[in-house]
Amino acid sequence: MRLFSFAVTWLIAFNCFAAQTDEKAPAKRIVALAPHIVEMLYEIGAGDNIVGTLAHADYPESAKDIPRIGDYKGVNFEQLLALKPDLVIAWQGGNNQQDIEKIKSLGIDIAFSSPTKIENVAKELRLFGQLTGYEVNAEKQARAFESALNQLKQDYQNKQTLSVFYQLWDAPLTTVRSDTWLSKQVEICGGKTIFDATKTPYPQVSIEAVIAQKPQVIVVPMSGETSKDVSEFWHGWVDIPAVKHKQFIITNADLVHRFTPRMLSGISDMCEKMDAARKIYQ
Structure with missing residues (x-):
């Protein structure tokens, strides 16, 4: 009986040692x-x-x-x-x-x-x-x-919904489908992107398709080193409410396009700008 107890004790100790040695050390390089x-x-x-x-x-x-x-x-x-x-x-x-x-x-x-x-x-x-x-x-x-993140969602959950065209790129004109993580950022702010039935998550679209959806806001992400007048691209398309009322929202692509905690700073900035746009449509 003593021999059996010793064997069990040894086996437990060995397994614990093996488990410890199998654990990988924290990465240093x-x-x-x-x-x-x-x-x-x-x-x-x-x-x-x-x-x-x-x-x-x-x-x-x-x-x-x-x-x-x-x-x-x-x-x-x-x-x-x-x-x-x-x-x-x-x-x-x-x-x-x-x-x-x-x-x-x-x-x-x-x-x-x-x-x-x-x-x-x-x-x-x-x-x-x-x-x-x-x-x-x-x-x-x-x-x-x-x-x-939860606080940001609460702050804007009861806001008036705005229709949004998310201009990911202008040549060719590219946007985001409503189930993408970029569209979910817009939803946190109380917005709704206008394309939800496309085959691809980041579809190329025509200006005519955008006109048909009549977005109230056009969101354009830009990196910190990029500077251009977004309104020039849309000049003359006044049938689009966002163009007619000059509701172009520039976001920081270096923030909103990276999965990091700083993403919330970019989303918060977009939410504040969308809140200002609501006043135009009230």
């Missing part, structure tokens, strides 16, 4: 393959662990000093291997799939960022916290994001 991944790693305090990234990772300011090993077209694998990362965080659906498969084949640990809706930002923060050992700070940031 990370290659982040998207700007939003870089930004969120900094958000939880793990920015100094990033040893490489791709072009356009420009926030916070210190992120500009991270070595670049490629761009949206692909990764330079010679540079990647020279960095000796213990973890690569890739953007599922945003990075080249062939690059992802090659990273796997090289035996480099890889994790994925795969946000598809606004609420996923909190989930991603928690994931990155687990990967880096910054769970406590990640949880704090995730809860702050969830609280701010």
Whole structure:
């Protein structure tokens, strides 16, 4: 009986030791393959662990000093291997799939960022916290994001609904379908994008199609370095209420097009501008 008890005790101890040794140590040398991944790693305090990234990772300011090993077209694998990362965080659906498969084949640990809706930002923060050992700070940031998002939804949930044309691009004229995460941003502000039955989530449309929908507001995202007069594109199309009343809302694409906590700043700005537009239609 004593021998049996000893065997059981030894087995339990061995399994606990095996579980501990199987746990991966927090990543210390990370290659982040998207700007939003870089930004969120900094958000939880793990920015100094990033040893490489791709072009356009420009926030916070210190992120500009991270070595670049490629761009949206692909990764330079010679540079990647020279960095000796213990973890690569890739953007599922945003990075080249062939690059992802090659990273796997090289035996480099890889994790994925795969946000598809606004609420996923909190989930991603928690994931990155687990990967880096910054769970406590990640949880704090995730809860702050969830609280701010819920407050923003409450602030605008009973506002007059505005019809919105979201001008993602002008050549060719491209918009968003109503079930996309960009349309959901508009919905938080009490707006409704005007195309909901298209085959693709980001369809090309004609000006005639926009005229037929008569949007009250036209939302145009722009990066911080872009400057142009949006009204010139729509000059003369006064059958569109947004054009007639000059209701063009410029949003910061660097905020609203990245899955990071700063997204809420961009949404909040859009909501305030849409609230001002409501006064025109009351």
